Amino acid sequence: MPSYTIAAIAGDGIGPEVIAEGKKALEAVAASRGDLEFHFTDLPWGSDFYRETGMMMPQDGLQRLMPHDAILFGAVGDPNIPDHVTLHGLILPIRRGMDQGVCFRPSYLYQGVSSPLAGKAPGDIDMVVFRENTEGEYAPMGGRLYPGTPHEVAVQAGVFTRHGTERIIRAAFEYAQKRNKKRKVTSVTKSNAQAFSMVFWDEVFRDVAAEYPDIETESLLVDRACMDFIRWPESFDVVVASNLFADILTDIAAIITGSMGLAASANINPTREFPSMFEPVHGAAFDITGKGIANPLATVLACSLMLEHLGETEAATSLDRAVQTCLEQGTVKTPDLGGTASTSAMGDEVVRLVQQR
Ligand code: GGG
Numbered sequence: 079m080p081s082y083t084i085a086a087i088a089g090d091g092i093g094p095e096v097i098a099e100g101k102k103a104l105e106a107v108a109a110s111r112g113d114l115e116f117h118f119t120d121l122p123w124g125s126d127f128y129r130e131t132g133m134m135m136p137q138d139g140l141q142r143l144m145p146h147d148a149i150l151f152g153a154v155g156d157p158n159i160p161d162h163v164t165l166h167g168l169i170l171p172i173r174r175g176m177d178q179g180v181c182f183r184p185s186y187l188y189q190g191v192s193s194p195l196a197g198k199a200p201g202d203i204d205m206v207v208f209r210e211n212t213e214g215e216y217a218p219m220g221g222r223l224y225p226g227t228p229h230e231v232a233v234q235a236g237v238f239t240r241h242g243t244e245r246i247i248r249a250a251f252e253y254a255q256k257r258n259k260k261r262k263v264t265s266v267t268k269s270n271a272q273a274f275s276m277v278f279w280d281e282v283f284r285d286v287a288a289e290y291p292d293i294e295t296e297s298l299l300v301d302r303a304c305m306d307f308i309r310w311p312e313s314f315d316v317v318v319a320s321n322l323f324a325d326i327l328t329d330i331a332a333i334i335t336g337s338m339g340l341a342a343s344a345n346i347n348p349t350r351e352f353p354s355m356f357e358p359v360h361g362a363a364f365d366i367t368g369k370g371i372a373n374p375l376a377t378v379l380a381c382s383l384m385l386e387h388l389g390e391t392e393a394a395t396s397l398d399r400a401v402q403t404c405l406e407q408g409t410v411k412t413p414d415l416g417g418t419a420s421t422s423a424m425g426d427e428v429v430r431l432v433q434q435r
Contacts, residue, residue, distance in 0.1 A: 081115040082388060085146040085353070087135075089124040089168070091362025092372035092421075093152025099374030099425030100150060100381045103400070106429040107385070107393045114393060119146065125156035125164055134167030140175040148384050149176075149355040152377070155362035166218060169357075174212045176352035178345035179242055180249045181209035182383070183328045183359060190405040191336035191415060195308065203335050204259065205314040208250040209324030211345055213237045214275075216321040238275040238320070243282045245348065250318035251290045260315035262294040263287070266303040266323050279320065300327075307331060332359055337414040339373025342380040344387060356384040370420045373412040375401050378428055400431035 086101065088094040101118060108114045121142070123135040134154075136142070143149055149172070154164050172178070185207070187193050189200040217237035224230050247265070254263050265283040269276035280297060287295045298306065300323045306313065307330045319327060332341035341359035358376030366372055378401055385394035404410060410427040411417030419427075 079113045079115060080390070081117065082147040083117045083119065083145065084384075085121055085143050085149045086118045087121045087123050087149065087151050087168075089152040089154045089362070090126075090156050090164070091153050091364055091367045092360075093124070093154070093362060095367075095370065095372050095421050096358060096374045096377040097150060097152040099421060099428070100377035102425050103378045103397055103428050103432065104381050104385075106432040107396055110396070110433055110435065111393060114390065118150075123168060124154060125159050128156075128159060128164070128167065134164060135171075140172070143172065143176065143353060146353045147388060148353050150377075150381065150384065151355050151357035153358070153360065153362040155364070157364050170216060170218075172355060173345050176345075176347050176355065177212065177349070178347050178352070178355055179210065179212045179245050180346040180348050181211035181324070182249075182253075182344040182346060183207045183209060183324070183331070183341065184383075185328070185331035185335045185341065187335045188340070188402060188405045190408045191340070193334055193336055195311065195334050198311075198334075203311045203331075205311070205331060206253065206257070206316050207324050207328050207331060208246055208253070208316065208318040209328065210242055210246040210319070210321050212321075213239060213242045214321035236272070236275045236320075238278055240282065243279055244286060247283050247286045247318055249346075249348065250316050251286060251293055254293050254316040255290065257316065260294070261292065262296065262315040263290075264296040264298060264303070264314055264317045266298050266300050266317060266319040266327065268300050268323070270299060276320075283318075303327060304330060308334065328359055337373060339376050339412065339414045340379065342376050342383055344380070344383040346387065354384075354387055356380040356387075370422065371413050372421045373414050374421050374425045374428070375404070378425075396432055396435055397428075399435065400428045403431050404428055 088097040187203040215236045219235040220233045222232050267276040269280050332338045338360040343359045345355040382394045382397040410419045
């Protein structure tokens with residue numbers, strides 16, 4: 079029987095609360111199928127680990143992840159540790175070290191969920207953002223000189239390689255072809271201001287687009303794209319953007335489809351040489367940590383993306399259907415969706431719906 083080893087890094091804040099529900103959902107799928115197994119390696123990395131050891135993960139962390147089929151990640155961030163320390167200590171080294179250059183973030187307005195945008199019906203918003211995930215504005219390149227003096231200088235370089243840029247743009251086109259919806263790819267840059275990296279991106283986009291003549295293309299500046307995500311979200315199908323721009327755009331995409339608690343993300347290593355990583359888009363959410371009210375569905379949907387990546391399409395569909403039905407029924411929902419249910423009650427509902435099929 080297919081058996082998968084999953085490295086589970088629950089991380090910080092609400093991470094442990096939502097990862098518990100993701101694992102529960104995966105176990106439910108395995109039990110209902112009867113011919114599927116998951117073995118979890120729980121890795122206690124994150125901010126508590128940092129307080130104990132001075133590191134967000136052990137020095138040999140990447141080697142320890144390597145033998146797994148996939149990584150399930152919760153959240154990173156701590157109110158008492160600077161964000162750049164936690165982010166650059168855990169999740170970014172994993173994305174780079176496992177060469178997870180293709181980040182895939184779908185957004186869909188589900189039946190039973192209200193958008194803050196007026197007049198939007200279920201399915202009106204249905205887009206996928208491809209985020210370049212290993213370089214761009216997130217590259218740890220730069221430095222500070224003469225700290226604390228009036229002459230202080232801070233330099234932060236953006237790194238855009240032909241390999242990384244072409245890889246993410248090609249992934250977006252391949253997906254637009256496979257998805258077969260509007261057959262449209264929108265590239266988002268700021269090439270009027272960033273005349274080197276973003277002009278380069280626009281050129282690579284044009285070159286790759288020429289290989290997909292059946293796909294409609296559009297190039298937008300990021301400020302215009304932010305406006306259009308809000309006023310015309312229906313016009314988007316597949317969107318491709320740099321590490322930073324796509325991160326910002328996917329928060330908008332999440333909130334216009336009802337909640338950050340529904341947004342899932344896949345960090346894919348396209349060659350499959352290393353494990354890919356699946357996570358909710360949301361972060362640690364200190365304001366609700368420990369209250370047991372975090373929405374676990376983004377993590378369940380991340381588990382579905384993981385199953386799809388592992389080739390377990392039927393199992394992925396069963397999780398997608400359970401989430402869809404749970405939202406449609408609307409009887410068990412967490413406060414972000416206007417309900418009063420707890421994280422574990424919503425996780426239990428997903429399990430019940432998986433078992434029902
Ligand atoms: N579950 C993802 C998470 O914890 N994200 C925290 C965060 O701030 N990430 C920034 C990023 O992904 O760019």
